[in-house]
Amino acid sequence: LKLLPSALRAACTAMAPSTRPQLVPLLGLGAAAWASSSNGFAAPAPLTRIPAAAASMRHTTGQISSTSSQAIPASTALLGMACGVAAVAASSKRARTGLAMKAASQDELKKQVGYKAVDDYVKSGTVIGLGTGSTAAFAVDRVGEKLKSGELKDIIAIPTSIRTKEQAEALGIPLATLDTHSDLDVAIDGADEVDPALNLVKGGGGALFREKIVEMCAKKFIVIVDESKICKGLGPGFPVPVEIVPFCHEHTMREIAKLPALAGCKPVLRLGDVANNKPDGDKPAITDNGNYIVDLEFTEPIKDPVAAGEQLKATVGVVDHGLFTGITTACIVAGKDGISVMEP
Numbered sequence: 001l002k003l004l005p006s007a008l009r010a011a012c013t014a015m016a017p018s019t020r021p022q023l024v025p026l027l028g029l030g031a032a033a034w035a036s037s038s039n040g041f042a043a044p045a046p047l048t049r050i051p052a053a054a055a056s057m058r059h060t061t062g063q064i065s066s067t068s069s070q071a072i073p074a075s076t077a078l079l080g081m082a083c084g085v086a087a088v089a090a091s092s093k094r095a096r097t098g099l100a101m102k103a104a105s106q107d108e109l110k111k112q113v114g115y116k117a118v119d120d121y122v123k124s125g126t127v128i129g130l131g132t133g134s135t136a137a138f139a140v141d142r143v144g145e146k147l148k149s150g151e152l153k154d155i156i157a158i159p160t161s162i163r164t165k166e167q168a169e170a171l172g173i174p175l176a177t178l179d180t181h182s183d184l185d186v187a188i189d190g191a192d193e194v195d196p197a198l199n200l201v202k203g204g205g206g207a208l209f210r211e212k213i214v215e216m217c218a219k220k221f222i223v224i225v226d227e228s229k230i231c232k233g234l235g236p237g238f239p240v241p242v243e244i245v246p247f248c249h250e251h252t253m254r255e256i257a258k259l260p261a262l263a264g265c266k267p268v269l270r271l272g273d274v275a276n277n278k279p280d281g282d283k284p285a286i287t288d289n290g291n292y293i294v295d296l297e298f299t300e301p302i303k304d305p306v307a308a309g310e311q312l313k314a315t316v317g318v319v320d321h322g323l324f325t326g327i328t329t330a331c332i333v334a335g336k337d338g339i340s341v342m343e344p
Contacts, residue, residue: 106226107134109334110190113224114138116339117188117332118146121222124153127181129214130168131189132161132207135224139188140164144171156181160189160214161207162288163275178217187218191324192238193231194223194331198344199305201234203241203322206274206287212320220329227335233301234323239268239277240296241322242312246284249292252317256294259315261308265296291319 118139122128130140146152148171157173158181159165168175189211193201200223202208215221231237244252253267270293272281277295284292302308302323309323331342 106228109226110135110224111138112339113226113332113334114140114188115142117222117224118142121186121188121220122146122152122155123185124155126185127156127158127176127183129184129187129189129218129221130157130159130164130173131187131215132159132164132211133190133205135190135226136164136188137167139224140167140171140173144168144173147171147173158184158187158214158217160211161205163205163207178214182217184214184218186220186222187215188222188224189215191223191225191229191331192322193234194225194229194328194333194342195231195234195305198223198328198331198342199234199326200324200328201238201240201322202324203243203293204238204275204277206241206270206285206293208241208322209243209287209289209291209320212324215324216327221327223328223331225331225333227333230333234305235265235296235298235302236300240265240298240302240308241270241277242267242294242296243287243289243291243319243321244294244317245319246290246292248317249284249294252315253294255315255317256296256312259308259311261302261304261311262296264300265298267294267296269293270295289319 114135115138119142122143128143130136130143143152143155143157147155155174156176157168158176158178159168165175189202191200191202192204202211234240242256249269253269256262256267257265270277270285271279271283272285274285274287274293277293287293305323306325309321309325312318312321312323328344333340333342
């Protein structure tokens with residue numbers, strides 16, 4: 001502020017501290033614009049003119065009234081421009097930092113529930129189901145850590161996707177399939193949405209069929225989520241994935257749209273990466289089973305998730321769907337106030 005002319009300095013001083021970072025760059029950039037204008041100079045010395053009565057600016061109204069003007073050197077305007085650019089860059093950096101902190105915070109919540117699920121429900125000498133997704137990955141990590149430390153022994157795990165299989169192998173977790181071990185003690189997985197009855201939407205990562213077949217074989221199915229996944233009704237907050245065979249897939253999509261329990265849904269073929277329900281390619285996403293994924297978009301909550309699931313399963317061309325109803329033993333939820341457990 002000491003480098004600014006008296007009137008402009010007075011204006012900045014009159015600002016509320018929280019307002020200065022936003023307005024000072026604009027003043028600097030505005031001064032630079034005057035400096036570049038031929039109308040902004042007065043002989044004999046190159047001068048820039050700006051409203052000098054900015055000191056009468058009121059923070060309560062956000063307006064500046066002008067009663068006179070004051071000339072300042074163009075060099076000062078250029079200094080203002082530099083300050084403005086620096087301040088804008090700093091503001092952008094703060095915004096990026098805020099987003100990074102938010103992402104880190106969400107990852108920490110996912111880690112908390114993933115670790116707690118393993119610590120509370122996985123015992124030595126058991127067969128466990130390993131879920132798929134960003135939250136379930138932390139549970140897989142925890143199993144690997146406890147096996148390495150010796151806290152867990154004689155564990156056999158059934159992975160629900162190729163991605164989870166590769167992660168578990170890298171951690172030295174012994175693996176099997178349902179062909180040899182179809183009686184699981186517990187399965188742990190994340191969810192994309194959880195309603196008050198602990199019905200779920202799953203399959204955002206494209207592994208819904210393998211997740212369901214494994215988790216329905218478990219005596220206990222533990223769901224792990226952060227509080228952003230809790231909803232009042234399934235559908236509007238996250239599209240419901242449906243795995244369908246590629247043959248005549250457009251016909252199957254039309255048949256799905258006609259189902260009474262799914263009235264109003266909009267079937268959208270997933271394109272690009274199967275683990276991302278946002279289009280990021282121009283070819284259909286392919287599941288681990290060689291099938292397509294259709295994401296059902298809703299504007300209103302599904303009134304009867306059980307009926308919706310039954311009608312989808314009865315549709316020729318549908319392999320399975322992302323509605324998981326009536327199988328959740330407990331849902332561990334991490335939020336800003338700590339960890340809570342929801343039970344049916």
